[in-house]
Amino acid sequence: MRIDRTIIVLTAAMAALLAFTPFLPNWAMFLFTVSLCYGVVVLGMMLLVRTGLVSFGHGLYYCLGAYAAGTLEPLFGITELAVMIGSAVAVTAIVSAILALLLRKYRDIFFAMLSLAFSMILYGLLVKTSSLGSTDGFNVTVKTLFGLHIADTAYERYLIFALTVLICWTCAVLMHFYLKSHRGRLAEAIRDNELRVEYMGASVANTIHLHYVMSAVLAGLGGALMAVSVGHIDPEMAYWTTSGEFVFITILSGTGSVLAPFLGATIFESIRSFAYEYSPNTWQMALGITMLMVIMFLPGGLWSLFKRASRRVA
């Protein structure tokens, strides 16, 4: 049996992250954590873009996941990490399954704008909810992981990081197999020509619905993981500029492989942390110029560079 190269790379990357990160300085672990959280959101965006849909409102699920995880403590006194993650998945799945009933009828700009409206509704509600800290947000507390007390222990940060890595690996592997499945392959067919897909007997609406929910759950996971890793959440997570960042990384990475989102997110986060350090006022400008370059010269995103290189070798 031929072993899939993507799976090997993913597993190797996971092993390397788990093995070497404890020896890296704190900022590096933080960088990888944030990159993974963004990466898993972009993994979902990638599936949507493959289906031909660009959402300018995925901050909705990113934020919803974070709040679904974070509000468990103030509302119910729950501080178990596994329950927090589970709650994020459940809430985003339910909300997206309902909203998808509407959104699956929309395409192009109208899809982008309606999803933007939904995310801004959440933003508008959260900034006025003073019990959740309005625009300042609030701190998220984690005390246990599978019943094991981890708060304020030496390995707390590492355990959360390891969980993030494992979840991202699982999502990426599942997505990889999904994209090779019958329905997964429909995505690009729908982007190219919906009507023909319908003629051939596949349901465009169902596929879009499923992909929307999948991408929403991934965004919710990313948000929840970010909440527990950083320990703080605020409504800015639902603002349209956050959704814009996700779109940006998706375009930068390209949609060629499940590795691309994580690679793109890591590059994005590295540039961001260095730019914040050295030149905080030109960072968006650099982003904008990069984005224009990618749109003009690399329509397949950074991933197409790898593909080109590997083709040349082979």
Added chain:
Amino acid sequence: MTTLVAVLVDGLIYSSWLFIMAIGLTLIYGVMKILNIAHGSLFALGAYTAASLAGHWFEQGYLPMGSYAIMLLAAILVGIVAGPLLERGLLRFMYGRDEIVLVLVTYATFLILEDFIKLVWGVDPYFLYQPYGLLGSFDIGELTYPNYNLLLLAMSVAIGGILAWTLTRTRYGKILIAVIHDREMAASQGVNVSLVYFVTFTLGAMLGALGGALTAPMISVQPGIGAETIVLAFAVVVIGGLGSLPGAALAALLVGIVRAATIHFRPELDLFSIYFVMAAVLIARPKGLFSAQEARKI
């Protein structure tokens, strides 16, 4: 009773502001099919330019009334510099691409311009409060409103009127409508389509900057105003139906009055109400209130 009047007056004022913001956006979309996120940056550029030019004007102690002319000049200046630069230097290479790709291109432009503004004007807020109070005020019952609001209302009516008149009654307007309906057919009849695009985009940019210049006296001009404004303008043009002039007017009225009512009765739902209206309208009429039927391509 007073509350009701206040809601109507506040709503009308807010509507005229929204309309000025949205009109450039809907014009550019109608003609060029570009949903221009960078419109938010043009708004910010207009506000900053007006704030620094008019601020300088007041510092020099010139005739205070002249500041209105300076604000107008600032908007025109931004329009004729930034408009052609963006259209000739960037957007014209993108014509014919997917609408969503064009959204991404203007999003990239928005990011670039946001930092450009920070580099030129810094991150500290600018205040241009004088023109707001200069015109005196009027009373409705117990409520006092600065007359500046009337100027805003008059501007929005004038801009809307002139644009509607140009579109329906002049040669240029008819050419524009031909280009909107079928770009290639218009070109084959001898219309200089790239000139039409150039003029439209510059005009749209100018309107965005004018919105900013007129808003500058009412707010503190600081980073982030572009991002805030563009999503509001999006809400208005999407509700009205992308590219529709009467749609934008009606949507501005609707959003303005709904927002004024929420602020008076349930202030905590302020932002929520606007996007709620947007989502509700899109759900009921997927392409907005005034939208043209489109043929489905197989």
